[in-house]
Amino acid sequence: MLLLGSAAVWLLLTRPVYRIESDFLEREDKRQIDEWLRDKAVSPVGDTRRRAMLALSRIGNPQALELVIAGTTDPSPRVRAMAAFAIGQIDDSTVLTKMNRKSHPEAFQVLYDLLSDTERVVVSYAVEALGKLGRPKQFEMLLRTTAPLPITLAALVRMQAKESAPWIVELLRSDDQDVRRAAVDALDRLEIDFDKRLTKKLIERSRDRNAAVRVVSLKALARAKSTPGVLRAVFAATKDRNTQARIQAYTTLGLLRPSGTEVEIAAGLQDANINVRIAAVRALGARGDRNSLQLVRSLRFQSDPLSYAAEETTAQLADNDDDYFTGFTGFPPEYQSDAGKESFLRALSILGSPRAQDLFRKLKNFDGRSSANPDSKSSQPRFESDDYQRISRELNRRLMVHTTIGVFELIVHYDKARLTAEHFLNLVRQGAFESQRFVAVHPTLVVEFRAARPLFQARFPDRVRCEVNTEFFTRGSLGMFADPKDTGGYRFFIALADIPEFDGRYTNFGRLISGDNLISNITRETKILKITGI
Template identity: 20%
Template sequence: MKKHILIAGVFMALAACQQLPQQSPEIAVNKFSDTTLQQIYTLQDERNTTELLPFLHHNKPKYRTEAAIAFASVQDTLAVSDLLALLSDTTTAVRKAAAYALGQIGHSKSESSIINHMAHEGKPEVQAELLEALGKLATQTGAEYLANYNATNPTSLAGQAWGLYRAGLRQQYTPKGVEQAVKLLSSVRPYEARLAAAHFLARTPRLDLTPYRQPLLTAATSDAAPEVRMAVTQALGKVKSSDKPQFLSNIAQSDTDYRVRLSAIRAMSGSEFSEIKPAIFAALQDKNINTAVAAAEFIQANPKGIEVEPLLQLLPQIQDARVRSGIIWVMLRNSQPQNRSLFNNRYKQQYQNARTPYEKAYLLKALSGDIENYSYIAEQMFAAEQPIIATTGMDALITMRQQSDFPRRLEADFADIFKRAVGSGDVALVGMAAAAIRDPKLNLRSQYKDYSFLTQAQQKLQLPRDMETNIELQRTLDYLGGKRESITPENPFTHPIDWALVKKIPEGQQVLLKTDKGTIVLQLFVEDAPGSVANFVELAQKNFFDNLYFHRVVPNFVVQGGDKRGDGWGSSDYSIRSEFAPLHYREGYVGMASAGKDTESNQWFITHSPAPHLDGKYTIFAKVIDGMDVVHQLEVGDKILELSLK
């Protein structure tokens, strides 16, 4: 009887199977269903030049392109000759990728070849990539070529402007190049060219832009793009003019974009405070918190001539702990001794009663406005249970030690504090103190009879988790040992790409990032940075980021999160590789934080505005597609409530 039932069951199962739809083959959700591409990216991840080089000569242009881009991350000079040969490839995408990789490698021997290829290259997109690559490795010869190049289309014109910018970052520029950049600010020029020219003028060191006051002022007040206005406004700081305080004050109080107002505040450095006081006080109360924070940082950096009483009257109207900290710091710095004692007691009491670690941290930093508070700050730093308080305390002590009027009577006390910090075992205190000890301006060499305490601290580190601290210690040991150049320790390769996970992540995968201030939607770039995206997704699936804080916000630059310590020194027990693709940091792009190439793990940041100086140095793995208004409101101490795949 049981056998009949079994046979009947078998027939029923077979019939049911016949009614099921046919199983379709696995659908590729991104390009890594291609095993050859997977192999190329694995070799990139392993930094395996020997096995990667043959792919530059593959018969399929798709693989030649991907192999060239891979060398933008590997950055091995052994690939230069092969990449130069690819500049003559018949496929446009291959030539463009080779140009990008050559720029990333940055070897000067590529300079003449790139210039020679420009004479024969007819595709605007390749011309632009070659020009920008030239800027990354240019000598004075390359800088002159970029200044005199005659672009015949908008794309190559933008490439020329970005080339000028890249060369300028390396202090390779000519007077003709500066003049060309100013001309590119004209409203008739394309946005890309104007943006690059503005950043060239803003970020190239030691430029005197006084002769170009009027065209800069015109661009800063009338350009349609706030990203251009903010950079040009920053460049106005390099103009020597009696009316500079006035026109910067006007920009700071009138522009509709907080990032431009903020740039105007920063550009006021060197001005008499009496001339900019209304603009600064308005900025301290700006409706955007980033402008207010920037103003507080400005008065800390430029406290001369700031009266205490107006700040004391303003303080009750300021609610943000970070802004209040800057104001209190200046009050302590500039007040009379009898008032300073009163202020110290008041703000020490507020420190004890503060509700959150971040509030306590900023009050501790505020107290560093009075040098006599150093022992109190050190005491609180070593006793702190929350890392952010200890790290901020150390930052405050280092800032105190760096002041030009630091009293020599306290040199030994501060040297003892730094030595104790190195021996504390806390990765942040160790790393920060080590960096301070090698600061040549502080002249701490003579304060220590031997440096064995640094070696002992280094031996206790856990790598790769503590690589940032290891780098700081090694640099300090090399400096104290008289080495001219310090070799940065390399991170061991411990975390290969999880291809099983990568192949499950759709191209354009979205992420919901819920914060105190609202929801942000990210789009992941799995095809450009598979290792970084897989790592981010894996952590998100483990709820790693939930309930962490945004521990770092640099106004008009980045907001940063992903650190369990909450102070920027927290890493994982592994590291992943840097992945550099021909992408550019614009507003709302998401990158991996690092302490140097191939040291990324769990921290990431979102940009407030274009940050081209980060291009090719920090992995881009996502961008904001909704909620940028929330990003611009985020403050230090705001919480990541939840991060999940959409």
């Protein structure tokens, strides 16, 4: 019997890693908790226990909480850290609200106990998880831990701890640029009222030596009073050497709506970067005066993204049909591209007059494009057992993305999200991204692109489960959006900034490794010509 027991242990410990990983992948994909997974949560191998905690966090079933809570006392700090992460995912307050269920009675206490852990990584994940659990009245416990301050600040935002504002304000003087950026972002996202003292501090940060700090400070100033000091700071930023800062400066001016400044804002129309010029057009549109209308209307009827933005803005500024329809009666031939048609239809919708509505209906009826929903339920089968084994052995891939404005390089991380990486590469093999444009551009946040909608003949599913992980979304991260059913498939994005609110929510499965200057020039007119490197 002793020999048989020893043989069983030997087989467990010598089973190929990829076979174990494939078993985890299959259970994650099927959202299945069984005896095998329960056994792995108490495996004698620390890495296996940690991987089991990650699997349980992805499955998200509250039945897993007993196993996960037990993992918080594991002798391995890596297992304790992942157990804390899993509690945050499963007992996230936003998830509880949607599912109409209550938090596990022990979840908060075990995370609180982990704040005194001797390992900083464990404390960090506990802080992050406590932020997801909510309970803003308990915020003070997060202010005295060893967790990195940016993680603490993100947790305070998640729990909406507005009373922590005085502590956050003091961090604006930090020597660490990441802390300064996170502090400004936290004050903005918590919607703290900006008094004169705090506004002055934000003006100072809008001149910070770090570009990311300047960008978030300019964004925050959009909620400040439109004082001469604020306006001087924002207008100065329109000449910033950093593209993102200039874009945000014009965006903020659009929200502040300073009077008598149309000439200064119009100077942005000469900027070298297309997204800065578009931001200037939108800033003019927000002013709502006749001078701005004349400036913007002169930019229409060209086959370029600036003209498309001007089309929408003209509709926003128009007081009547004559303001908008001067010079044409039907569909402008310059707007034949998908982005042009989209902007023109959006402009008609904004105008909303009977004449605009009639033209809108005619154009929509004439549009022969498929109305198929890319988020509809897949008819493709799930992965088979052999597929999971193959995918578990795949290595990271580097891809060259050829676009109409240049080439940039991505790395796809199989080791972070294997099913998503495989799905993305399968779409590349099918040519699903060829001739597809970037459908949404938020110049200081993300650029979004989608796969085409054909019925794929490949044996793999065209949708996959979300694979949340512990990777942070920073500038250049490659992610997959999720739909409400916890799956994704067609919608992908590249982050243009740190986005803590995306962490643990969307799948992070790769990043940009060259072409950083290029992604700031992407517009809705930019197309992917092909992706090579497989």
